[in-house]
Amino acid sequence: MRRSCIDRIFLILSISLIFYIGWFIFNSISRISRDPDEEIAYLHAISGSSPMIHNIQLCSSNEIDLIIIIISSGSQFLERQAIRETWGSMSHIMNVHSQRLFVVGYHYGSGLYKDLLYEAQNEQDLLYLTVNDDSITLKELYAYRWLDKYCPNVKFTFKTDDDLFINSFLLHEIIRELKTNPDQFQNRYLYNSSLDSLFLAHLNPDAHTFLFGWAFQPGKPERNASMVPYYVSYKEYSKDLYPRYCSSFGYLMDSKTRSLLVDEGFKDKYPFRFSDIFITGILPERLNFICDALPFTYHQGTAEQCIDIIKQHNKKTLQLSTPPLIVCSTGRHVAQNTFSDYYRIWTVLKFVFGNRIHTTQSRKSKN
Ligand SMILES: *[C@@H]1O[C@H](CO)[C@@H](O)[C@H](O)[C@H]1NC(C)=O
Numbered sequence: 090m091r092r093s094c095i096d097r098i099f100l101i102l103s104i105s106l107i108f109y110i111g112w113f114i115f116n117s118i119s120r121i122s123r124d125p126d127e128e129i130a131y132l133h134a135i136s137g138s139s140p141m142i143h144n145i146q147l148c149s150s151n152e153i154d155l156i157i158i159i160i161s162s163g164s165q166f167l168e169r170q171a172i173r174e175t176w177g178s179m180s181h182i183m184n185v186h187s188q189r190l191f192v193v194g195y196h197y198g199s200g201l202y203k204d205l206l207y208e209a210q211n212e213q214d215l216l217y218l219t220v221n222d223d224s225i226t227l228k229e230l231y232a233y234r235w236l237d238k239y240c241p242n243v244k245f246t247f248k249t250d251d252d253l254f255i256n257s258f259l260l261h262e263i264i265r266e267l268k269t270n271p272d273q274f275q276n277r278y279l280y281n282s283s284l285d286s287l288f289l290a291h292l293n294p295d296a297h298t299f300l301f302g303w304a305f306q307p308g309k310p311e312r313n314a315s316m317v318p319y320y321v322s323y324k325e326y327s328k329d330l331y332p333r334y335c336s337s338f339g340y341l342m343d344s345k346t347r348s349l350l351v352d353e354g355f356k357d358k359y360p361f362r363f364s365d366i367f368i369t370g371i372l373p374e375r376l377n378f379i380c381d382a383l384p385f386t387y388h389q390g391t392a393e394q395c396i397d398i399i400k401q402h403n404k405k406t407l408q409l410s411t412p413p414l415i416v417c418s419t420g421r422h423v424a425q426n427t428f429s430d431y432y433r434i435w436t437v438l439k440f441v442f443g444n445r446i447h448t449t450q451s452r453k454s455k456n
């Protein structure tokens with residue numbers, strides 16, 4: 090009885106050993122057969138130090154006023170290309186210099202290293218980080234930390250996502266206003282929208298709190314465990330209400346505010362996974378400020394609605410009662426394969442806003 094029991098244990102151990110050796114050999118073979126570039130990328134990613142690919146010359150011209158951070162994903166090349174050819178195509182307009190920067194993370198096994206390297210060399214607008222491509226909060230924090238190091242003199246940062254459409258004419262106009270005669274800040278309007286709150290935050294030397302976007306009142310975390318991926322456990326976030334925050338659609342901040350947020354954000358070992366709530370809500374709450382409303386129109390809906398909103402600001406039918414559009418969603422936001430949205434909205438936007446602008450527009454991207 091005892092003997093057969095020992096035999097059986099011995100048999101199980103032998104089988105386990107054989108499986109282990111087999112697994113080990115299989116792994117070694119698959120490692121050898123892996124693409125050598127991917128192998129280097131993998132080793133780089135797990136060492137986790139500097140970005141995989143970055144352009145340290147991005148801000149070397151020293152005249153850049155605005156960095157547009159666009160959170161993307163390794164595989165979303167078509168979104169990036171559509172943005173490069175549409176709203177992200179301006180780099181110097183109305184005497185405002187800007188630079189776009191797409192942020193992607195590393196995804197083990199995606200096999201995208203060579204493609205991204207090629208894209209980065211061609212476009213010079215890619216920040217390929219070693220952090221997990223799915224960790225949006227970390228991508229954003231690491232991108233800001235990178236800006237602190239390589240773009241310290243750039244005053245403004247606008248953050249958005251690659252499935253959205255930005256009225257980049259208006260965005261540049263806002264920066265132009267903030268740059269021009271800041272001492273005469275009273276009664277400054279842009280398309281009948283008061284810029285008072287922006288100037289107050291911009292000019293107050295003690296306030297490191299320039300953060301503006303699509304502000305939401307405090308809301309409840311999703312506590313129903315079947316509502317994946319929105320479900321938030323008490324361990325992740327313990328309070329009953331989120332603080333006021335700004336939507337990930339797009340927010341504008343100055344570099345002082347950005348640095349404050351980075352320093353505070355890196356104190357958390359596991360930063361909250363909803364980046365907009367974390368970066369524009371939870372962190373500002375800890376630092377005693379809020380994300381304020383950018384006085385322009387944000388719209389989540391179809392491309393047709395977006396185009397209609399833009400058309401309202403056509404010179405001929407000028408209706409100033411609603412502020413002009415600053416950000417709207419494209420079909421990509423709801424995972425539709427409608428890359429044409431970017432081009433359709435852009436055509437109308439150029440017609441309505443581009444015609445007003447007399448300064449020359451130069452393109453930096455090589456296309
Ligand atoms: C949680 O969500 C599921 C799916 O929507 C729903 O059927 C269920 O009733 C919800 N539970 C509670 C407690 O609200």
Ligand SMILES: *[C@@H]1O[C@H](CO)[C@@H](O)[C@H](O)[C@H]1NC(C)=O
Nearest residue numbers: 280281282283408409410411
């Ligand atoms: C401009 O805004 C003010 C309120 O801020 C409003 O009373 C006025 O009607 C607006 N003008 C136009 C032309 O819409």
